[in-house]
Amino acid sequence: MAEKLAVQLTAPQGGIDNPNLSGGVYEITSAWHPYSQSLAEPMLSGTIVRNNSNKPSREIKASLITSFSDDYYHRVHISPSQLELGNIASTQEVTFYVWNAHFTQKRLTAIIGISEGLVLDGKKAPYDYQALEEQQYKLTVTPDGSSVIDDSIVFAFDEERPSIIITGDRIVAFAFMPNWQDGITETLEWSTDILTSESGFEQRSALYLTPRRTLEADFILHQNQRQYFNNMMSWGARNWAIPLWHYIQTLTIAAQQGDNFIGCTTQDIEFSEGGLILLYRDFTTYEITEVSAISEDGLTLKRSLQADWKKGTRLYPAKSACFAKQPSLSRKTDNLQLASIEFFIDDTNPFKGVAPEETYLGFPVFMMRPEESNDLTSQYQRLLETVDNKMALPLVFDKSTYSFLVQSYRWLGMGRTEQRQFREFIYFLNGQQKAAWIPSHADDLTVVDIVSATEPVLVIAPCGYKRFASNDPDKKHLVIYLNDGTHYFRKIIDSEAIDGKERLALDSPLGKQLKPSDIRRICYMRLCRSNSDSVEISHVTDSEGLAASQLTFKRVRDNEL
Template sequence: MTLLSAAALQSPSSSRNAAITADLGTYATDYWPPHQVDLGLQPPSTVVSPMPVIEHPTVRSGALLRSYFEDFYYRVYITPTRLDLGNLVTAQTRSITVWNAWPDQSQSLTDLQMIGADGITATGEGALPLAFNPLQQRVWQVSVDTIGPAVIDATLSWLFAGLDPVEASITGNRLIAWMIAPDWANNLTESLAWLTDVQNAVDGSQMRQPCLPVPRREWEFTAIAEGADRRIVENALFDWSSRKWALPVWVDVTWLKSTIPAGTSVIAMDTTGLDFVEGGLVILYTSASSYELGEILTLTTASITLKQPTVNAWGKGARLLPCRTATLTDFPTLRRKSDQQIQTQVRFQAAEDCEWPAIAPAALYLGIPVLETRSNEPEDLAAAYGRQIVKIDNDIGAPTIDDFSDLTWPTQPFYWLVHGRADRAALRSLLYWFQGRGNALWLPSGNDDVTLLTTVASGATAITVAWAGITRHLHGQPGRRHLRIELKSGAVYYRRVTDSAEVDEETEQLAIDSVLGVTVTPAQVLKISWMMLATLNSDRVELGHVHESAGQATAAVTFIGVPKEEP
């Protein structure tokens, strides 16, 4: 039987402490709820005798609460767990640290397994089995050679007795350079190909949506290899045809004017207008058997900083070029000219995004860029004035033709001939701004379309021109209502023709939307041309590199009008 001692609690009023107030019953008033008896609080009248206690012992199992300590320790750590080598262009060595995080227990490394590790070696601090004392770490040197599979996807597993394996992965791509320079007797052709979703409505309006942020880029050129170079390139093609190459951008060459010593990390040179990019590749080149690839860490207009210093010294006359990773679009045919010489035509496609600043023409008219460059004319320019028609022919009666948009869709060829790095870079920026068929601009015809007959006063809003059927045939149609007026002084004015009228058999008068602000005589006018709003007619543009970047390059495109969009 269990005995418990108890005591009745006293009222505070029985205490000898004078600071304690009297019983609340003392303060009863007539607005309190009625009560029958006010018994107050009485002091205890009796003391209960202690009762005997019987013990009932209970056993409880305890548990140690876990903390971050247990989460962090009592395991093996590897740092880093992943090595991403990117594009492997030279042999690399990286460190991997293995740490026994047991604070009170040694561990034994029994084996190091390497899967998919051709061309990879790992060197540790001793022979296996290898003991790790508590909290001890050891370092392995992992060397990756350029000789091996094109794609690096290796796993290194450290096996400790009684523990799960701990692993580190190694990824990357091995690259070799295309080592035969182009034969500059023929142009090196570079292609830029965008993708634009163009949807045409019945009324002639268009919706154009570019689908590629940067173009697909290709290079095609002729290469001639002789002697040792022939054997090298044949063997490289035999082994590497389907893999990624480090393709020198042969156009953007810089010839070294002074020696670059071995161990150089910063190369001083003018990179303006050349295809160098941070994180990209660079090649130092003298021949098919003598070249060195490097990775660009940082880039300025005056220097290149390499991730790894150069291995070899490169003397005056060696070539320094940017590289792009690329694959062969098809397997080239080697034409044997003799036992020692071959000729081949190769075409590469970039295996990476080739970004370039997109810059619109500076001249603006109604908020839309104007192509102020004059077309080169290597041949007769052949413009055409197409219509969007539907021909209905039941083979019985005369065919019916329906011109459903009732708009003219002119096409106009355009040719560029540029010289030097600055002009070539500007042309590339313009082509990137076009985004294939994505963007429209004002395109002058380049012809002498309108002949001014009389002086135009500075405040005049009408000009008198030679009769050309403007009123009779054009009557303000898109593609024939905006003028580019060029003076012999070089000044250019853009105006909209708001109305026209035939004055007589030899004269017409054109109303323009605003005054020229200067007095213009017929003798001052160089040319007055019509302008149309146009886009490229194709998503593909070809650049013909006649020489290296300091020399000439050409490009040819065809523009097509977008009449429904003309303001």
């Protein structure tokens, strides 16, 4: 077999110093031109004739190497191939695409697997997809149907059956209103791992990113409400969309069907982007929708409202929740039933933890006075170890030689601002992890002489400080409250008993001369952490009213490290 190969040869003007090339190359006189310019002289050209009639001496087996074409074409694609819808509280619409990636026509013969509550809009079967044709489908998911969505919609072609997997949970609003006689109890629970040394120092590690949260309330169910509730219990293991009842507000401007904005108050209310809200008229007339953006004057919705809501309609933020334990029911008559229910919020509960503004020795100071309508309790704890062989007297060892005061604190807050500030503080504490200075809020020391502006000394009535407490770090730090509303933080560095009085040397002077009558109270101040990972907030009324909480603090030695 003869082959002809036409070539054009040229050489650079300076020649080529390459021992592997024939010397005849240097006889070429054609000029070398840059690629951007045309050739000044015609190039040497010729024809090479090669005769090759030999058959191959052996056969070589090979396979075709796949390419991008094989990976991407010659099949039908559905994009995305899986839809995770999460909690379905209202009608949702999602789109997906079917693409015939064949270079030939393919026939869609059937669409299989559309269950109750799913509506598919798009090309129906039978339909001929042309080569490389793509079609868009819209899937509408309604709250009606099975409580669990776990479906696979199959697109049956002649030789292929691609599918799209759809998962989610239908949630229904728990639209019964609580009995406010005993209020609503909210519980926030963190988890802290604490390692305590024999000297009393601690290493504390938070195990939760956000606290677990429960809401507990009582309900009075009468007539049709009782019937409706009992039938809803068939879904008792599923999630509900529960309103945060203490954040109630009413619409000041009517909202119309098709609106995607609701004018309302958003400051200090737990609305969240991507979260749920509930518009409520009665236990069967309500609408749940999602929030896409929050502004000072209202909420922008992910989808338009499906109904008209007149002025005065109740508006709540809502959360996905399940029963923490199955409801406790008490039947009073054949038409009246009481229910006590605790809900577990099935979601993360982020909130911005904010430390108090005032600081002392690098730690924040929680200055808010406790509510004292009930007694505030306290107890001194020690790291004691008892050795008892049940024969002789027991032997007790004080391992750290220090006391750790555990003191209770009761908080009472009026209005959304105070409640938000308290919530910021307990989120700052992060369970038992972080510490803050806590005053005793008691009259611990009584000044009996004038306090000099330049001399850092307090002369106090005898109270046994020098004898018992002078070496105890538990009683070294003071907060001095004055009648004019100001206060000072000071540390006791020395003490002595003279002439029936006691003198306390402070780390710095007050810078102001004070008479004993100018001082309202002197309190010991201790660096403390929460003594529990669980905090209960009792919502006596809605968030514009009253809320209460009880905390317990325990002294730590973090400031001594």
